[in-house]
Amino acid sequence: MQGINGLDFQGKRVLTRVDFNVPQHSNGAIADDSRMRAHLKTLEAILSQNGRPVVMAHLGRPKGEKNPKFTLAPVAEHLGKLLKTKVHFAKDCVGEDVVAQSKALAPGEVLLLENVRFYAEETAGQEAFAEKLAEAGDIYVNDAFGAAHRAHASTAVIAQYFKNARYLGLVMEAEIQNVNKILQGGFKPVCAVVGGAKVSSKIGVLKNLLPKVNDLIIGGGMAFTFLKAQGASVGDSLVEEDYLETALQLQKAAEQAGVGLHLPADVVAADRFANDAQTKIVSAQEVPAGWMGLDAGPEARKAAAAVIRASKAILWNGPLGVFEMPAFAKGTEFLATEIAQATREGSFSLVGGGDSVAAVKSLGKAEEMSYVSTGGGAMLEFLEGKSLPGISAIEGEL
Numbered sequence: 076m077q078g079i080n081g082l083d084f085q086g087k088r089v090l091t092r093v094d095f096n097v098p099q100h101s102n103g104a105i106a107d108d109s110r111m112r113a114h115l116k117t118l119e120a121i122l123s124q125n126g127r128p129v130v131m132a133h134l135g136r137p138k139g140e141k142n143p144k145f146t147l148a149p150v151a152e153h154l155g156k157l158l159k160t161k162v163h164f165a166k167d168c169v170g171e172d173v174v175a176q177s178k179a180l181a182p183g184e185v186l187l188l189e190n191v192r193f194y195a196e197e198t199a200g201q202e203a204f205a206e207k208l209a210e211a212g213d214i215y216v217n218d219a220f221g222a223a224h225r226a227h228a229s230t231a232v233i234a235q236y237f238k239n240a241r242y243l244g245l246v247m248e249a250e251i252q253n254v255n256k257i258l259q260g261g262f263k264p265v266c267a268v269v270g271g272a273k274v275s276s277k278i279g280v281l282k283n284l285l286p287k288v289n290d291l292i293i294g295g296g297m298a299f300t301f302l303k304a305q306g307a308s309v310g311d312s313l314v315e316e317d318y319l320e321t322a323l324q325l326q327k328a329a330e331q332a333g334v335g336l337h338l339p340a341d342v343v344a345a346d347r348f349a350n351d352a353q354t355k356i357v358s359a360q361e362v363p364a365g366w367m368g369l370d371a372g373p374e375a376r377k378a379a380a381a382v383i384r385a386s387k388a389i390l391w392n393g394p395l396g397v398f399e400m401p402a403f404a405k406g407t408e409f410l411a412t413e414i415a416q417a418t419r420e421g422s423f424s425l426v427g428g429g430d431s432v433a434a435v436k437s438l439g440k441a442e443e444m445s446y447v448s449t450g451g452g453a454m455l456e457f458l459e460g461k462s463l464p465g466i467s468a469i470e471g472e473l
């Protein structure tokens with residue numbers, strides 16, 4: 076892996092792509108700076124290795140327009156506080172002034188460029204734009220794991236202009252190393268808990284994980300497509316009719332590979348999709364008509380816990396229920412507590428891919444996991460076994 080550890084950047088301008096796409100309050104104030112904090116170690120390493128960081132990032136979806144609502148100016152100010160150094164802000168991300176500012180950057184200081192998505196050329200991955208961006212650096216570091224599944228100008232296309240001077244940042248390295256701990260073996264037994272709404276959005280993950288795990292626990296809404304395919308009555312639970320056959324095939328593949336595929340034995344059923352709905356615990360095989368399964372039941376939770384406790388490595392992607400509604404968050408909360416306990420007892424745990432990260436954070440359990448991924452969509456594609464443009468651009472032929 077082409078990481079930055081141990082390199083001496085000798086006063087060079089290190090053009091660093093980060094993921095500073097922070098949630099904001101309506102007045103523009105930063106609501107959660109954890110994405111910024113994640114990149115501090117990379118920026119501090121570049122500074123301590125005598126580099127001058129020129130930072131590129133995007134914020135929101137300005138759709139190629141210079142919309143002040145999406146300015147990175149408040150992020151620059153906050154970054155200065157986090158890094159305890161002067162962070163200059165460039166009002167653009169390309170052009171003569173930006174290049175001049177990058178060249179004027181004093182040692183120990185940082186330059187943050189304005190939102191790269193103020194140009195439609197960014198998401199289009201236009202080469203001419205990438206080449207202009209490249210003028211602000213002598214070395215390119217990609218640390219934006221959260222955007223690594225996009226072949227955008229600043230995340231992938233730009234790498235070609237730094238043929239012998241492109242590296243993965245420390246966040247990227249950590250993400251790759253931690254996922255590979257699960258995907259490339261080393262731990263036995265390994266289990267994956269895959270939940271969330273739909274089989275269709277997780278089928279790639281399930282297929283890729285199957286040969287790499289000993290147990291696969293399926294939860295959330297997607298479990299009902301599997302259950303229905305087996306002949307269960309699932310009432311009004313979420314089902315993807317188009318995926319019944321796929322579910323059966325996956326189940327067969329698991330049997331052949333000797334992988335334990337675990338479906339919930341019981342569920343918390345509700346008479347409406349609402350937090351204040353009437354609820355009852357029912358067998359997952361017999362959800363009554365007019366009722367829908369919205370969370371894992373007590374038997375299902377116990378069975379999942381037994382598998383987790385017996386595993387040396389646990390990958391978790393997707394909630395076990397509609398965790399956004401407190402009435403149906405208990406299965407997910409229980410799961411987080413069990414994985415945290417297994418982690419304390421020495422197992423390796425990784426939480427990644429969209430909503431499970433949100434769930435683990437909202438439950439205050441993020442610190443108790445071995446690793447929580449910074450990338451939603453990017454992690455999902457990584458777990459699907461796809462090569463991510465932001466990584467392959469760095470690791471391509473020099």
Ligand code: AMP
Pocket residue numbers: 270271272273276294295296297313368369370392393394395396397398399429430431
């Ligand atoms: P995903 O982004 O695919 O991981 O899906 C997460 C979404 O799945 C969350 O918004 C949950 O509310 C939803 N979800 C989880 N379990 C269920 C369920 N039993 N029925 C409907 N939606 C669910």
